[in-house]
Amino acid sequence: MTLLRLLLLFCLLTAPAYAQEPQTRAEVLALERAEKAKDLDPPQPGRLERGLLALENGRFFERLLNPPEGFYPKIGNVTPGSGFAIGPGYRKAGLIGEQAHFTAFGVASLQKYWMLEARLDAPELADGRLYAATYARRYDFPEEDFFGLGPDSLRENHTTYGLRSTDVGGAAGVRVTPWFSLGSTVDVLTPRVSTLPDQTDFVRAGVSAEVNTRQPRGNPRQGGRYLVAYQRFNGLDGSGNDFDRVEADVQQYISLYKNRRVLALRGFVSTSDAAAGAVVPFYLQRTLGGPDNLRGFHQFRFRDRNVLLLQAEYRWEIFTAMDGAIFYDAGKVAPRLEDLNFSDLESDYGIGFRFGTSNGVFLRVEGAFGSSGGAHFILRFGHVF
Numbered sequence: 001m002t003l004l005r006l007l008l009l010f011c012l013l014t015a016p017a018y019a020q021e022p023q024t025r026a027e028v029l030a031l032e033r034a035e036k037a038k039d040l041d042p043p044q045p046g047r048l049e050r051g052l053l054a055l056e057n058g059r060f061f062e063r064l065l066n067p068p069e070g071f072y073p074k075i076g077n078v079t080p081g082s083g084f085a086i087g088p089g090y091r092k093a094g095l096i097g098e099q100a101h102f103t104a105f106g107v108a109s110l111q112k113y114w115m116l117e118a119r120l121d122a123p124e125l126a127d128g129r130l131y132a133a134t135y136a137r138r139y140d141f142p143e144e145d146f147f148g149l150g151p152d153s154l155r156e157n158h159t160t161y162g163l164r165s166t167d168v169g170g171a172a173g174v175r176v177t178p179w180f181s182l183g184s185t186v187d188v189l190t191p192r193v194s195t196l197p198d199q200t201d202f203v204r205a206g207v208s209a210e211v212n213t214r215q216p217r218g219n220p221r222q223g224g225r226y227l228v229a230y231q232r233f234n235g236l237d238g239s240g241n242d243f244d245r246v247e248a249d250v251q252q253y254i255s256l257y258k259n260r261r262v263l264a265l266r267g268f269v270s271t272s273d274a275a276a277g278a279v280v281p282f283y284l285q286r287t288l289g290g291p292d293n294l295r296g297f298h299q300f301r302f303r304d305r306n307v308l309l310l311q312a313e314y315r316w317e318i319f320t321a322m323d324g325a326i327f328y329d330a331g332k333v334a335p336r337l338e339d340l341n342f343s344d345l346e347s348d349y350g351i352g353f354r355f356g357t358s359n360g361v362f363l364r365v366e367g368a369f370g371s372s373g374g375a376h377f378i379l380r381f382g383h384v385f
Helices: 002-020 025-039 047-057 062-066
Strands: 069-075 084-094 100-109 115-125 130-146 159-177 179-189 202-212 223-235 243-256 259-272 287-290 302-304 304-321 322-334 346-357 360-369 374-382
Touching: 069 100, 115 287, 243 287, 287 304, 322 360
Parallel strands: none
Antiparallel strands: 069 084, 084 100, 100 115, 115 130, 130 159, 159 179, 179 202, 202 223, 223 243, 243 259, 259 304, 287 302, 304 322, 322 346, 346 360, 360 374
């Protein structure tokens, strides 16, 4: 009887242990994973990601290159053909009853391109319903590229010309809603071309309408921008070389996977029309080619009165403050508006990396391929669109 009681007690004490033993291989693997999980540390970002995260959280680039006030280094490109440019900049906020801020800079590149500019901006008048700005600019571009006019221009006809000008103007507008605005501009342009004996000064006046729902504005992940603009160029020498320009710029950003991936699309059309016998000066015509449109071609490779540009990019977040992008560009120029169609488009494709924050892209590094212009490496300050 005593032996029976001991056996019964032994069974009662060991029953729970037997009940917890895994009965299948799946249960064994589950128990092994649970044990390993107890010893795992949370994943740690790598050195590069930690550095980029620190730059973004500390707003390093914004504080250095775009401070709210005081002196700062102005870094970028004077124009697509200028190469790297740098110079001093200055900003003073809170002028005219805290409504306006003043900025000025001077930059120059090793290619002897330079620009001086001063601006007075009042972006939030009447509780943000109105905005106004005025500016003065002086620049000298000594070696601008020219390949001829039209879609059939040849690379072997490449030459250069110098362009300098002093421009003075202003802009004003009204924000009908936070996302819809109407604007107007007026400028006096004094272009001088090194290869021409006489040039015309112009008064350029324009109006525009814009719908802008991009979020965030500096590095969009969703929304769109839809702009229509009209400009009138009036020559001041009485030669009758006046012309009109109409442009439409449509940008759409489709968010994928919680804004970490974005499909960015753009379509741009520019048309210029002059009266019979009048000309649109070649140095004021729109161009294709370079780091901001047809990236597989030399800057200013194609030039004419009318321009069509189509762009698509798939962007994805690699690390904090670093994105990758695969892109495709297509476009053409034409002397007549009726020739501006989707046939015989020049095109290219490529891949790149962008460094910046939600407030903007500081640097783009890209490679463009697949065009008749050959492969091109791009190092550009600022976003493409």
